[in-house]
Amino acid sequence: MQSVEAYQKERRKAGRLRKAGRCWQLYLLLLPAVAYIFIFNYMPLYGIQIAFRKYSARKGYLGSAWVGWKNFNRFFNSPDLWRLIKNTLTLSVYSLVVGFPLPIILSLMLNQCASGGTKRVVQNVIYAPHFVSMVVLVGMINVMFSVNSGVVNTVLEKLGHERVLFVGQASIFPHMYVWSGIWQNVGWNTVIYFAALSSVSADLHDAAIVDGASKRQRILHIDLPTIMPTITIMLILQIGQLMNVGFEKVFLMQNNLNLQTSETIQTYVYKMGLQNSDYSYSTAVGLFNNVINLILLSTVNMITRRMGGSGLW
Amino acid sequence: MIRDRKTRGDRVFDVVNITLLVLIGLIIAYPLYFVIIASISDPDVVNKGQVILTPKGATLLGYERLFQDKTIWRGYANTFFYTFAGTLLDVTVTTCAAYALSRSDLVGRKLLMKYFVFTMYFSGGLIPLFIQVNNMGLYNTRWVLIILGTVSVYNLIIARSFFESTIPLEMLEAAKLDGCSDIQFFLLIALPLSKAILAVLTVYYGVGHWNQYFNALIYTSKQEYYPLQIVLREILIQARQTEVAVTEGQIAELIERNRYAELIKYGVIVVSSLPVMIMYPFAQKFFVKGVMLGAVKG
Structure with a gap:
């Protein structure tokens, strides 16, 4: 009996190997991508261990002294800790609360737009800022909101207001960050909902019209439910990124005057690591951030699955 | 109706x-x-x-002045080079891998997919990658700006979904009967049918390279390697210092220069965004197509 089972297992294995051998050309096609990911994504994972060491480049990973949780403790006891977490969450939650519903509303509006020409023109216009580079976006903010020569302040002054130091004021920074982000991405983010809306069947709308449903009712009871799965997935993805504020933009918008609200965990990681060359500490802070993100993502994913929605995995 | x-x-x-x-x-x-x-x-x-x-x-004085600035021209040339070489590499590597992953007869497909997707959710972070790049001797080379970002897993998934839904299995079987190998099928039959996804990937990666500044900021310190975005950052955000006035003749020049500083900034924004904006009507269509493909199976 057993020998038969073993034999069958052996044969299955051999069959699988033969099949794998038959697609060796496919593995060849995969090789560059697999190698790239291995070198630039997996090999750095091995480097995470320096978060638990006192890393020195001369001694290498394994030669550097093991210090356990010391780097993490240093971060948890740091006076900056709460300010960093608060700033990071303020920016991300503010972005989420304002930036998440707006594209949904906009796409529902666009979908109802009766004039095809107007719709196309509006779409073309609102997608455009997405293609502007981060440096140019922040450059535009700096030039247009400049306290001395910015057009916004000039207009404010004409209207009888005082000039406002927009780019160098900690209390204004979150608003500048969030609303410039909305300007850049609100249009672009409608695309995915728009794609989902295209699957709403016309029959459903026609039937509802016969039953005397108004446009508002049809949007609420036909369009919105149809794109609900898309909305859920987008929400999961965004919540999983709550501790990942758009680093490149914050970094560019940051200056000594707004540091009180613009220093986030990621800019801190950058400063500690690349400006102060405190590699181990920076890696520890980065790892902490990464783990929190992963926990957030899996929690939200689990909750939506429990609620019967479609999760990510 | x-x-x-x-x-x-x-x-x-x-x-x-x-x-x-x-x-x-x-x-x-x-x-x-x-x-x-x-x-x-x-x-x-x-x-x-x-x-x-x-x-x-x-x-047009703003434009006249900024065209005299050599660093802008050099940045432009560098960015063109990085964008061209980088996009070529990215699209090639991604398409090859995506096609292989789209084949249901690929043994270990699920595991390979997990291998890629895992990196979307967890990474070593800034410093471990920095050390890795350094260890490979890529620091302060043009190579690093071309190589980094070769495989975007998001783009890989989009391309894979495309191949899965557009290349019929029957076609592969027929070609195989005629003695066609996997690579031959990919190059001679699948690719010519996939111009749309090639365009989507080119636009995605191309705009990414054009707008990229952060890799250049941390991995290069030589001015002659700087891409346009780094030069822009110096002009727009760090308000690059012009030479200090010493003689009286130069003071007048300096005042004149300050007068035009803002003008030059507007001009620089226009000039740097021009290629993307010219491509925009074309690019926008493919960008949207990419999102739609991604939405099918995200």
């Missing part, structure tokens, strides 16, 4: 809806429009806030 039977409430809705949409469009378009008109207006008039709807005191 039933849809033509509109109630009064629906007609009001339409009017309000279209008005709001046009208004939103105008608000979003205005900053871009303003930058363009400000770049060709008299800087004094701009600073007085009189340039609102049309350019005033038209001048």
Whole structure:
């Protein structure tokens, strides 16, 4: 009996190997991508261990002294800790609360737009800022909101207001960050909902019209439910990124005057690591951030699955 | 058609809806429009806030001055090179891998997919990658700006879904009967049918390379390697210092220069965004297509 089972297992294995051998050309096609990911994504994972060491480049990973949780403790006891977490969450939650519903509303509006020409023109216009580079976006903010020569302040002054130091004021920074982000991405983010809306069947709308449903009712009871799965997935993805504020933009918008609200965990990681060359500490802070993100993502994913929605995995 | 039977409430809705949409469009378009008109207006008039709807005191001095700046030209040339070489590499590697992953007869497909997707959710972070790049001797080379970002897993998934849904299995079977190998099938049959996804990937990776600044910031310190975005950052955000005035003749020059500083900034924004904006009508279509493909199976 057993020998038969073993034999069958052996044969299955051999069959699988033969099949794998038959697609060796496919593995060849995969090789560059697999190698790239291995070198630039997996090999750095091995480097995470320096978060638990006192890393020195001369001694290498394994030669550097093991210090356990010391780097993490240093971060948890740091006076900056709460300010960093608060700033990071303020920016991300503010972005989420304002930036998440707006594209949904906009796409529902666009979908109802009766004039095809107007719709196309509006779409073309609102997608455009997405293609502007981060440096140019922040450059535009700096030039247009400049306290001395910015057009916004000039207009404010004409209207009888005082000039406002927009780019160098900690209390204004979150608003500048969030609303410039909305300007850049609100249009672009409608695309995915728009794609989902295209699957709403016309029959459903026609039937509802016969039953005397108004446009508002049809949007609420036909369009919105149809794109609900898309909305859920987008929400999961965004919540999983709550501790990942758009680093490149914050970094560019940051200056000594707004540091009180613009220093986030990621800019801190950058400063500690690349400006102060405190590699181990920076890696520890980065790892902490990464783990929190992963926990957030899996929690939200689990909750939506429990609620019967479609999760990510 | 039933849809033509509109109630009064629906007609009001339409009017309000279209008005709001046009208004939103105008608000979003205005900053871009303003930058363009400000770049060709008299800087004094701009600073007085009189340039609102049309350019005033038209001048091309800003452009003249910025075209004299060698660093901008060098940045431009560098960026063109990085974008061209980088995009070519990215698209090639991604398409090959995506095609292989789209084949259901690939043994270990699920595991390989997990291998890629895992990296979307967890990474070593800034410093471990920095050390890795350093250890490989890529620091301060042009290579690093071309190689980094070769495989975006998001793009890989989009391309894979495309191949899965457009290349019929029967076609592969027929080709195999005729003695076609996997690579031959990919190159001679699948690729020519996949121009749309090649365009999507080219646009995604291309715009990414064009707008990229952070890799250059941390991995290069040689000025001659700087891409355009780093030069822009110096001009727009760090307000790069012009030479200090020493003699009296130069003071006048300095005042003149300050007068044009803002003008040059507007000009630089326009010039640097020009290639993307020219490509925009074309690119936008493919960008949207990419999102749609991604939405099918995200």
